[in-house]
Amino acid sequence: MxxxxxxxxxxxxxxxxxxxxxxxxxxxxxxxxxxxxxxxxxxxxxxxxxxxxxxxxxxxxxxxxxxxxxxGVNDAHLHATWLGALWPDTLFGGHAGPGPGPQRPLLDAAQRRRAILRAGDLLASLGITSYTEPGLGPGEDEGATGAFGTSVVGEYRALAAEGLLRARVTVLSLYGELDGPSDLEHFLAGLAATDATTSDPRWLRFAGVKIFADGIPPMKSAYTHHCYTDGVRPELLVAGADDTEREANLTRMILAAHRLGLQVGVHATGDRAIDVMLDAIEQARREHDVDLGHYVIHGDLVTVPQLRRMAALGVGLDTQPEIALRTHPLVDAALGEGTATAAWPLRAVLDAGVPLCLTSDAPVLSPDWRRQIAAADAWMGPAADPRRRMDRLLRCYTVEPARQDRAASWKGTLAVGMAADLCVxxxxxxxxxxxxxxxxxxxxxxxxxxxxxxxxxxxxxxxxxxxxxxxxxxxxxxx
Incomplete structure (x- = not known):
């Protein structure tokens, strides 16, 4: 004009x-x-x-x-379709740890569409203008929830084309099972068949892939250098004959995605799983030195030396502070008293310069970002400068997720020419x-x-x- x-x-x-x-x-x-x-x-x-x-x-x-x-708030790790099916229930509910979600499977396209739109209304009421669906694809076509398969991708495409999305959506493709196994053969086949085209990538963008490396510490399924108190020895979720082959296959997955220019989000809670991921990204950057915004999802047991490596490699971290507050007794029970004290080192993450996104993982937790900021502050302890602490945590729900979306040039801040995505x-x-x-x-x-x-x-x-x-x-x- x-x-x-x-x-x-x-x-x-x-x-x-x-x-x-x-x-x-x-x-x-x-x-x-x-x-x-x-x-x-x-x-x-x-x-x-x-x-x-x-x-x-x-x-x-x-x-x-x-x-x-x-x-506008950007939740960089939120299962919106599943949230729309389950809300107001969450997997944590009022408990210390997560449990199975209510059985409300989405059985057809109409139900999936309603779930996405219902989640959109909920997220709009919370000031959320962007979110990432971290894991949709053929690995879950037979999944019990009906909230993660390729049919959900189809509904997102249709809603975007019709102009009915209430928030901007980034998608990571999933070629294994949610919270479960994957194998190199199907992963590579999925990459070859990936269709990242979209009518408007500012509203619906297919950024890359999600890989489940391991589980979570309370379930004794985090792939860690630590010894579990009962002697349980977890394995990577990536298929392979032994630890060496499984680690090699995870590395091949990451390298293959990087070579195609795809962002990789790895669900890795154990320090050993994070080591494997960082080794793979370091190798990928040696082969083709481009920052694609790869990131660790959850990273419960990430260590300070690993944070230094992450900062140097441009690897981000998406984590949920409320999970730290709720599950720290369970982590101590699984890995030994005092383990949780060193887990979720949010202060060290910020000090190391690692790109940090605070997320809800809804419907694991409530999608209310205000609760995650409160939980992060509580976990980090008293702040010498409360205003600066608030500023840093707000950026973890705005500026940093825009960076993760490779969209910091047009959203995440309010400057002249930027997208008018905002909340009051x-x-x-x-x-x-x-x-x-x-x-x-x-x-x-x-x-x-x-x-x-x-x-x-x-x-x-x-x-x-x-x-x-x-x-x-x-x-x-x-x-």
Missing amino acids: RTADGDARNASADLILRGGVVHSLCAGGEEATAIAVRDGRVARIGDDRAMRELTGPSTTVVDLGGRAVLP LETDPYAVTPDELPDVSVELTMVDGSIVYERGAVEVVQTSGTTGVPETAEAAEIA
Whole structure:
């Protein structure tokens, strides 16, 4: 859109949010009080007066009333289709550890579509504007849940083509079983048949592959250098005759994906599994030195030396702090008293410069990102600078997931030209402690410049004249 003088920068905005606090989360970015949106992108950030020349007769003006604007939340590890089938139930529920989910299988395309749309509504109400479905594909075509097979991929494609997705979706393809075995032959065949084409990769993107290396410590299935207290000796989930062959096959899987330019997310909770993954990525980078954003999923028992390797290789970490809080007694029981104290070393992760995404793994846990930030703060212990702690943790749900999505150039922060994906909170999160954050409500969620959730009514205000807000005009309030 351009004004009569041809200066698009001063064209009327579609929407202006003013009278609050805007946290862009840009490096070195300053706080503002208002933000303008045009054609699905951020048009301007500044004070309320800076918005006057962008206000035209059809501009929607919202008075924030002191509320706070953040970039849209991005949950980088969330099983949305399964969540839509199970919610409000989760696998953890009120228990210390995960259990089997309720038996609510998705039996046909209509049920899968409803589950995706139901999850989309839930996530919009939480301020979530992007998420990653970490594992959809033929390995689960016969799965009991009906929430992970190729038919789910088909529903996502259809919803994206119809413009019905409520959030941007990244998909990792799965060529083995969920939480179960895979083999090199089927993995390579899956890679060869991968179709990553999509009508609009900003709404639906097929990024790469997920591989299950191991299980989890409480179930004594994490592949670790530690000895389990009862003598259990777990194996990698990747098929092979012995540990050496299984490790070699996992390495071949990672190398094959890297050579094709595909991102790899490896479910690895044990330190030995992480070692195998990092060795493979190091070899891959020697062969073809390109950073594809590979990452460890969960990483419960990751060590400080491994974190240094991860930072050097550009390997990220997706983890769930609430799992640390809930399961640490179970980890100690499985691996020995005090083991959990060194597990989930979130402080060391941040200090090492490892790209860190806090995630929910919903429906394992609730998709409420505010709970994960509170849990991360509790696990890390007292902060010398609470405001800086909050800033770092918020970035783990916005800036870092955008990096993981290879999309940091257009989403994850609120700068001019970036996607107008944002959420409005009733209170400035920097003015509360992390343990208070779960009680701060989400007031409004916007994706691509369109409001997909509002807690209260937002009314359009018609202004008189083509520019400027008349002194008598009142902005709509978020009820």
